[in-house]
Each structure stands twice: as C-alpha cells, then as structure tokens.
Amino acid sequence: MSRQVRPVVALYERIADAVHDGTYPPGSTLPSEPRLAAELGVSRPALREALLLLQEDGLLTVRRGVGRTVNAHPPRRGFEHIQPLEEQLSAGAPLRVRGLLRAVEEPTDFTTQHLLAPARAELRFWESVLHGEGLAAALSHEWAAPDDVLERAHPAFGQALREVLRDARDAERTSMLAVLAGASRGFSLTAHSGVTATLLGQRRGAQLDRPADTPAVLITQVVRAGDVPVMAAKHMLPTGAPALPVLQSN
Template sequence: MPRSTTYLDTQLTVQAGVPLRVAVYDRIADGIKSGKLALGEPLPGEGELSRQLGVSRTVAREALLLLEEDGLVRNRRGVGRFVTSRLPQIGLERIQSPEAFLSVASSVRFVRTKMEIELASAWVREGLNLREGDNSWIWESIVSDGDRHIGVTQEHVPVGSRLADVDEALADAIDAVPANGHSLLRVIMESLPERLGPAVAQVSASRIGSTRAAILGVKRDDPGLVITQRVDYKGRPLYLGKHVLLAEAAQIAVMQS
C-alpha cells in the first residue's frame, strides 16, 4: 500500500487566515520532505486527494500545481502525478553557468550550432550597453542530456576592442573554444581571474515555438522555461544569455549574487 494512502487520508486542520490550497500544499510538502511520502511514489488523483483531505477538487488541483512549480511533484501526461525522484535544491545562489544549474541532468552537453560576429539586436544592445551599429559575438547551442535534446541557448558578449578592454585573455579564450562541450558563460568563468558580478537573472514560462520545436523534436505549443542572465565584470556588462529549456528539464530557484 503506498504511503500516501495512509498519510493523506486524514482531514486537514487549517489555521485561521491560511488559504486551503496552501494548507494542502504544506501537508504534501511536509510529507515529501520528512520521508512520509516516498520519492517517486504515485500520488492520488485530484478527485481522490480532495476526498481524503476534505477539500474541493479545485483546491487540490491548485495545490498540486504549486507543488509542481516548486519541483516537489512531477506530472506525467496520461499517467498521473508522482513525488519527485530527487528533492529540489535551490540553484543560482551564486552566478552559475547553465551546466551548473542543469546539474539534475546527468550528462549535459552543449553542441554549438552558431558562433559568429553579427550586428547586435536592440535586445543585445540594451543588455550589453552597446551602441547602435555595434557588433557582438553570438553563440547558439543545442543543450543535450545524453541523446535527448532538452533546450537551446543563445549567448552574447561584446566583440573586438570592447571585449579586449575587459580582458585580453578572455578574448583569446573565446576565439579558441571548440564547437562542442561547454556554454559561453562557463568559458568566461573559467578564463577570468576575478569573480564575476553583479548579475541579474530572470525566469519566465513560455511556449517553445515553431523554430525551437523543430530543433528539439517537440510541439510548438509545448511549455518551456526561459532563463535570461546578464552578468557584469569590473563594473561593465559582459555577458547576456537566454536559455530556453523544456519545462521538465529543470526546476530552478534563482537568487544570484
């Protein structure tokens, strides 16, 4: 008998002022973190869960969605919801490369599809504090975990003298990087002698879209996680990256310093 059958089969006691969905969330989250609900264990469906806890189906659904967002529950289409197989860890407390915050994937690899100098777009100019007409490096890569594509990345840094002014060794390192293996941010972090920062990261949900869907072998309307990073070095904008990942590829909390 699954542990969830006994642990969840008890009416909720809700403190005054606590929304029901939060109380349901807390009951399940506490069970997962305490081990009363085993990692990987199947959870009751929305109807059964609402009956067990004495709440409406809508409340149960909202709580489960919150648990999914926080990485404690996984939803397998057509199968049901399960306790995560690995407890989430807060990521990006420090500036991290995509390889680092995708460490839940066992063998992340970046396959470069584009590495060239081009006219900086308005988004890149704003992010790197460039002037209209300036160029920038653009690195585009497919992110793979084993033989499965899980995302695409687009990374930018200044070019020419603007990059050399930041660090000549870094400019040389970027020119020498092979096509496969690492993200641009990882190359930067391994090349510079001093710590990067400050940095800003933004996380949003989106749809994969037609172009990325063709690359990743998914549907264009499939959900994706978009992580945008801007990193400064010695008081100057140095790096701008956008990483679009399949929604199930990572659960990430972002607090950069």
C-alpha cells in the same frame, strides 16, 4: 512567437515584481486577500494559489494573527549562479553541448538593451543545444560584448573566446558561459536574470524536437565585470527538462 502564460504564473510574477521593486517592502504585511484581489483585479482562488507559490519560494511568510508578510531578505529571482547551464542542469555528469552556430552578428534589441552595444558593433553569438541521455534539454543563445569592451573590462574572457574558436570542434562542444567561468579567476563578476513562462514556438520546437506549443521557461541572464556587461544570454528550457534551481539567496 505566440505566448500564453497561465493566469496564476502571471499573477505570481506581478506580486513578485511588486516585492522586488519595493511596492511591498521587506517586513511589510500584504493587504487582506479580498482587498488584494480587488486591487489586482483577479479572483480570490487564483490569488490564493499564487500566494501559496510565493510562500513556497520564500518571498512570503504567514504569521498567525498578522497575515502574509514579506520576508526580511526575500530571495532574488532568476538564474544567478555564474556557472555553465550544462552543469546547473546536471544531476551528475554535465549535459553535452552541441553548437548549432558560432558567428558574429550585429546587435539585436535584446543585446542593445543588455550589453549596451552600439548599432554597428560586432558581437560574438553562440547558439547551442544541451543534450542529456538522448534528450534535448535546453536551447541557449549567448552573446559576448564587443571585443573593445572586453579588452577594457575583461580581457581574459575575450582571449579565451578567441582561443576556443581556433578549434571548431572545441567551440562546438562548449558554451560561452563555460568559457567565461573558466576565464574569470581574479575577476569580480555579478549576474542578474529573469524568468518567464512561455511556449517554444515553431523554430525552437524544431531545434529541441518538441511540439511548438510545448510550455517552456525562458531565462535571460546578464553577467557583468564590475559595472560593465560582458555577456548576455537567453536559455529556453522546455517541459521535461532537468530541474533548475531559480531561487538563490544574496
């Protein structure tokens, strides 16, 4: 899929990554605008716009006489709530889930990386479109870890998936993340995610009834039970989708 990312968005990501990987640690002061622009090889107007966005998102603070400093507790980027996307995106009533595919598939590069799945593993894969007021709001791809992994790390999740799949109509009206959230009382879960600007492309555009060149946000998410990844997902939100808060405090 062809991707085009606005220079300011890409610059925002570069600086945010530098904050989170410790290049600019909490409490540190960023170089001056001229110096930082030279170091990053970008124009000062583009840098200034990216810095303003970083300030709005809580990563940076401007201190008179000091400059821009990295906040002591910068918020994590990404969709960190372990809550179904259809609820996160709703302003009131949750969006409706329409299942496009409920299948078992072999690992992809994405699931091998994030679920640590061996080459011949069998993974449950769900593809869904989320609808609200007649408009397709998001496309979700969700994968569960192999059954043997779930049996050891989160057996209630594996059992809940099997129970939902016994009724095709129920399975087509719920997301995997909703199943996970409902089965996780008593389980300590953590989530980590990333946010990327992209374009829908032909196939996703057709599924969401939007032009292929529609700008979109791609959210990747991995949920762990303890240290074991039990679910991974990709959520595609096109322009015009309901707002999703993507900055959550630790």
